[in-house]
Amino acid sequence: MGSRSTSQTITEPAREIEICQEADVVVVGGGPGGIGSALSAARSGADTVLVERYGHLGGMSTGGLVTIIPNLSDISGEQQITGICQELVDRLDAKGATDYPKKEDRGSADEKLVQHYIDANLAWFYIRDDLNIGRKRVLYTALIDPEIMKCELNNMMEEAGVNLYLHSWGARPIVEGNTVKGVIIENKSGRQAILAKVVIDSTGDGDLLQPAGAECDTRMVSGLRIANFAFPFWIGNVNMKKLEDFRGSQPKKYDELMQDLKSQGGAAFYIKDLVKCHDGIVWFHPFFPSMNQSDIHEINRIELEGRKKMLLSYDFYRKHVPGFENSYIALSSPQLGTQGGQRVIGEYICTAKDMTSDEVFEDTIAIFPDNDNGEISAKHPNVCIPYRALVPKKTDGLLVACRAFSSEYQFNEYFNLIPHCIAFGQAAGTAAALAVEAGVQPRKVNYITLQKRLINQGVKLPVP
Numbered sequence: 001m002g003s004r005s006t007s008q009t010i011t012e013p014a015r016e017i018e019i020c021q022e023a024d025v026v027v028v029g030g031g032p033g034g035i036g037s038a039l040s041a042a043r044s045g046a047d048t049v050l051v052e053r054y055g056h057l058g059g060m061s062t063g064g065l066v067t068i069i070p071n072l073s074d075i076s077g078e079q080q081i082t083g084i085c086q087e088l089v090d091r092l093d094a095k096g097a098t099d100y101p102k103k104e105d106r107g108s109a110d111e112k113l114v115q116h117y118i119d120a121n122l123a124w125f126y127i128r129d130d131l132n133i134g135r136k137r138v139l140y141t142a143l144i145d146p147e148i149m150k151c152e153l154n155n156m157m158e159e160a161g162v163n164l165y166l167h168s169w170g171a172r173p174i175v176e177g178n179t180v181k182g183v184i185i186e187n188k189s190g191r192q193a194i195l196a197k198v199v200i201d202s203t204g205d206g207d208l209l210q211p212a213g214a215e216c217d218t219r220m221v222s223g224l225r226i227a228n229f230a231f232p233f234w235i236g237n238v239n240m241k242k243l244e245d246f247r248g249s250q251p252k253k254y255d256e257l258m259q260d261l262k263s264q265g266g267a268a269f270y271i272k273d274l275v276k277c278h279d280g281i282v283w284f285h286p287f288f289p290s291m292n293q294s295d296i297h298e299i300n301r302i303e304l305e306g307r308k309k310m311l312l313s314y315d316f317y318r319k320h321v322p323g324f325e326n327s328y329i330a331l332s333s334p335q336l337g338t339q340g341g342q343r344v345i346g347e348y349i350c351t352a353k354d355m356t357s358d359e360v361f362e363d364t365i366a367i368f369p370d371n372d373n374g375e376i377s378a379k380h381p382n383v384c385i386p387y388r389a390l391v392p393k394k395t396d397g398l399l400v401a402c403r404a405f406s407s408e409y410q411f412n413e414y415f416n417l418i419p420h421c422i423a424f425g426q427a428a429g430t431a432a433a434l435a436v437e438a439g440v441q442p443r444k445v446n447y448i449t450l451q452k453r454l455i456n457q458g459v460k461l462p463v464p
């Protein structure tokens with residue numbers, strides 16, 4: 001290992017940078033937040049650029065092998081998250097690249113049906129506990145094929161007229177006073193500037209926020225889901241019938257094997273892929289606690305530890321677990337799994353209290369099912385998100401549409417997932433286009449017009 005950072009610094013020389021593009025809206029980061037942002041800004045008529053550091057779009061949902069879009073319905077089975085997220089599922093469906101519980105089954109507490117969905121993927125994706133009735137119910141979650149999704153996302157961007165800069169890092173915001181005026185990108189062509197009327201930070205980690213002068217909440221608590229990296233990987237050519245027969249006929253032996261694997265530091269939990277063309281693939285999502293998922297030393301540590309854990313686990317399964325004899329490591333996550341980090345301090349901060357308030361804000365831009373929070377979910381099955389949670393308190397020309405939205409960690413833990421971030425993006429992109437159209441800063445956008453436009457786009461909102 002080389003030596004770590006010292007307290008010494010150097011001064012980077014100033015230099016002239018080519019302005020490679022001027023746009024209405026530039027979105028940095030092409031994950032769930034960036035997808036929603038870029039599509040909705042471009043479809044709303046804004047000249048839109050999307051900057052992504054890798055060669056594909058989708059962020060964690062494709063490159064991170066997090067191929068589960070959960071909680072599209074609340075526990076009663078009623079769909080709440082619609083808009084671009086549903087459009088994406090529909091496009092994947094047309095290509096046989098998704099799986100989800102049948103519409104007529106959603107909300108059902110029928111024991112046989114519930115068991116059918118539990119058995120289907122050996123996990124809980126399609127069901128949740130309803131504490132009000134003391135039983136499990138089927139809900140709407142979609143599993144997706146990440147490779148088809150990468151292709152469909154490119155098609156959607158092309159159709160919407162989004163100008164893509166792939167393989168390009170958003171290096172720094174361009175700031176005048178307290179207003180963001182664009183972004184400096186870095187790629188194989190060097191360093192270039194893109195000027196824009198509105199910049200949307202969809203980097204997940206909120207890379208542009210602090211350099212833009214936006215205040216951030218960096219608090220994190222160990223033990224939370226969001227205080228973990230993950231190193232997802234897939235094992236292919238598993239004989240599922242043999243594996244399931246073994247688990248069913250020798251549960252004690254299976255548990256002993258998993259205990260043994262765990263004690264050796266391996267990944268003792270896997271999930272069966274359900275997308276039709278993924279027969280014989282099982283997923284692993286081992287977690288690695290970390291309090292700072294933007295720290296390069298932490299990132300390096302997990303890339304190294306993750307690969308060790310993957311190999312150890314694979315060797316174990318192949319040697320000891322029936323069904324894995326002829327398996328192989330099909331894929332390790334091209335993007336390291338990051339789950340949480342700093343959040344912007346916005347005009348409104350979503351807190352744990354919002355999960356129990358049932359408040360419909362005058363600037364509500366999304367309604368999310370709350371299915372994962374025990375007694376709280378039972379009493380409050382949905383939460384509303386105000387537009388102000390996407391607007392930095394102190395910085396103009398900037399919106400935040402990713403898991404760095406304005407929220408305390410207690411709230412972020414439950415509502416920073418893929419469908420949520422797509423919804424933030426859909427609102428932020430629409431708002432950015434509105435701001436450009438009206439010649440105002442994003443914080444001055446008319447909420448009622450924004451809500452009307454979102455409803456016209458098929459977003460479900462609890463407002464007229």
Ligand SMILES: Cc1cc2nc3c(=O)[nH]c(=O)nc-3n(C[C@H](O)[C@H](O)[C@H](O)COP(=O)(O)OP(=O)(O)OC[C@H]3O[C@@H](n4cnc5c(N)ncnc54)[C@H](O)[C@@H]3O)c2cc1C
Binds near residue numbers: 033051070232419
């Ligand atoms: C193991 C694991 C399991 C999870 N389980 C689920 C689940 O079951 N369902 C679910 O919905 N969610 C799940 N999540 C959470 C979910 O994946 C994320 O919360 C969600 O993807 C966040 O979306 P985002 O757009 O904020 O960020 P990301 O998905 O991280 O996307 C950010 C994008 O920005 C790009 N980027 C970052 N910095 C820059 C930069 N400076 N310049 C240019 N591009 C940049 C990245 O390459 C990436 O494409 C899980 C996450 C992990 C890791």
